[in-house]
Amino acid sequence: MSDGTRWLSRDELVAWMRLQAVIELLPGALDAQLRRDSDLTHYEYLLLAMLSEAPDRVLRMSHLASATNATLPRLSHVVTRLERDGYVRREPDPADRRATLARLTEEGWDKVVASAPGHVHEVRRLVVDALTPEQVTELSTIMLTLVRVLDPANRLYHLDD
Amino acid sequence: MSDGTRWLSRDELVAWMRLQAVIELLPGALDAQLRRDSDLTHYEYLLLAMLSEAPDRVLRMSHLASATNATLPRLSHVVTRLERDGYVRREPDPADRRATLARLTEEGWDKVVASAPGHVHEVRRLVVDALTPEQVTELSTIMLTLVRVLDPANRLYHLDD
DNA sequence: GACGAATGGTTGAAGCAACAACTTCAACGT
DNA sequence: ACGTTGAAGTTGTTGCTTCAACCATTCGTC
Numbered sequence: 001m002s003d004g005t006r007w008l009s010r011d012e013l014v015a016w017m018r019l020q021a022v023i024e025l026l027p028g029a030l031d032a033q034l035r036r037d038s039d040l041t042h043y044e045y046l047l048l049a050m051l052s053e054a055p056d057r058v059l060r061m062s063h064l065a066s067a068t069n070a071t072l073p074r075l076s077h078v079v080t081r082l083e084r085d086g087y088v089r090r091e092p093d094p095a096d097r098r099a100t101l102a103r104l105t106e107e108g109w110d111k112v113v114a115s116a117p118g119h120v121h122e123v124r125r126l127v128v129d130a131l132t133p134e135q136v137t138e139l140s141t142i143m144l145t146l147v148r149v150l151d152p153a154n155r156l157y158h159l160d161d
Numbered sequence: 162m163s164d165g166t167r168w169l170s171r172d173e174l175v176a177w178m179r180l181q182a183v184i185e186l187l188p189g190a191l192d193a194q195l196r197r198d199s200d201l202t203h204y205e206y207l208l209l210a211m212l213s214e215a216p217d218r219v220l221r222m223s224h225l226a227s228a229t230n231a232t233l234p235r236l237s238h239v240v241t242r243l244e245r246d247g248y249v250r251r252e253p254d255p256a257d258r259r260a261t262l263a264r265l266t267e268e269g270w271d272k273v274v275a276s277a278p279g280h281v282h283e284v285r286r287l288v289v290d291a292l293t294p295e296q297v298t299e300l301s302t303i304m305l306t307l308v309r310v311l312d313p314a315n316r317l318y319h320l321d322d
Numbered sequence: 323g324a325c326g327a328a329t330g331g332t333t334g335a336a337g338c339a340a341c342a343a344c345t346t347c348a349a350c351g352t
Numbered sequence: 353a354c355g356t357t358g359a360a361g362t363t364g365t366t367g368c369t370t371c372a373a374c375c376a377t378t379c380g381t382c
Contacts, residue, residue: 005278012289015301017318019288022304023184024230025311041368062330069185074369076332081368098330098377117166127180128173130310131303136176138299142292143179149291150186157178202338223360235339237362242338259347259360 026126033122038115043068044078045115048087048104050157052112057104060093064102066155087111187287194283199276204229205239206276209248209265211318213273218265221254225263227316248272 008016031042038045046068051057059067065075079102082088087108093099104112128136147156169177192203199206207229212218220228226236240263243249248269254260265273289297308317 003278005281006285007281008284008289011301012297015297015304016284016288018301018304018308021230021308021317022311023187025308025317026184028230029311043368060330069182069189071370072331073333073371077368080332093330096330096378100331117164120166120168123169123177124167126310127177127307128169130306135299135303135306136173138296139303140172140176140179142296142300142303143176143183145291145296146288147179147182147186149287150183150190156182156186221360232340233361234341234363238338241362254360257348257360261361 029126030119030122034115034119037118038111040111040115043070044082045112045119047075047078047082048108048112049116051088051102051104052109057109058101061100061102067157069156082108190287191280191283195276195280198279199272201272201276204231205243206273206280208236208239208243209269209273210277212249212263212265213270218270219262222261222263228318230317243269 027042034040034042034045040048047064050064050067051059061075061079062072064070065072068075070078079088079090083090087105089103089105091101091103093101131139188203195201195203195206201209208225211225211228212220222236222240223233225231226233229236231239240249240251244251248266250264250266252262252264254262292300
């Protein structure tokens with residue numbers, strides 16, 4: 001291997017493998033808690049939570065898709081399921097009749113309220129409470145740097161500074 | 162909401178949302194590079210890489226499954242595909258005839274060698290080179306803490322210290 | 323103001339992952 | 353020896369994601 005590849009140093013490799021392990025494990029852990037306690041996938045929860053914080057609890061499909069890093073087809077299928085379960089309603093956008101609005105129903109709101117505490121508790125247990133306050137701050141800084149590389153257009157909702 | 166839930170502070174929430182964004186985006190970015198340049202999924206690459214570093218380039222299915230955080234059924238399906246492509250071969254374990262060994266073929270080795278530089282380059286671009294050396298060290302420490310919470314049994318291969 | 327291009331969204335088919343049921347084999351007790 | 357229990361893998365089914373094709377509406381332009 002005498003090519004021009006800049007391989008990782010020992011320390012870099014270790015850091016990368018640990019990050020990789022977290023990336024591998026954390027989504028599954030969050031998903032498991034939500035499925036078990038609230039019968040929602042992590043993505044469904046994210047979607048409902050996003051709607052619950054929007055003005056009037058309504059967002060355009062395309063906005064919702066990019067904010068949650070989903071393709072439009074994926075979102076469409078998920079919303080179809082959530083609509084069948086009564087958590088979300090579709091309505092045409094009066095301002096642009098190509099567009100579709102997704103609105104959180106009353107049941108959807110109740111679902112978010114019921115699901116949030118368990119989810120937050122799990123986030124605390126797995127991440128926030130496992131770290132010192134200083135580490136949380138460091139983590140925040142580092143992740144912001146990475147988000148800027150991964151999402152230059154700033155599509156994702158991540159409370160940028 | 163006057164329940165006993167300990168909600169996240171502003172700073173904690175920001176840190177969490179950024180981590181969440183990275184977790185959401187990074188796997189997709191790595192997957193895209195590998196599919197584009199090497200026609201492999203990230204998981205397939207991980208599996209081949211793991212085998213390439215094992216003694217004699219052989220591992221038991223069950224060990225491979227837990228080391229890559231996969232269920233046994235999932236691994237079995239993936240190995241079937243990789244076997245069809247000629248990168249891996251199955252053989253019975255002479256020591257325990259319940260067990261199956263997965264062995265990297267010569268073509269599999271060549272595939273790893275050909276794929277690694279591009280993958281490493283992407284890891285550098287998206288993570289390592291985006292951070293200062295001090296941040297890489299911090300990241301390593303923080304991720305080790307999280308891995309210990311997420312994987313108490315230490316099943317995953319992550320170069321623990 | 324009509325036509326082509328672009329945007330917003332839905333649908334159906336194909337591929338991959340999770341779960342359950344089943345098969346085979348080893349280990350152990352009697 | 354014999355039967356039981358548990359471990360190791362494989363296979364089939366179901367559900368979600370991706371991809372491609374498609375329809376409707378709006379925008380740009382002449």
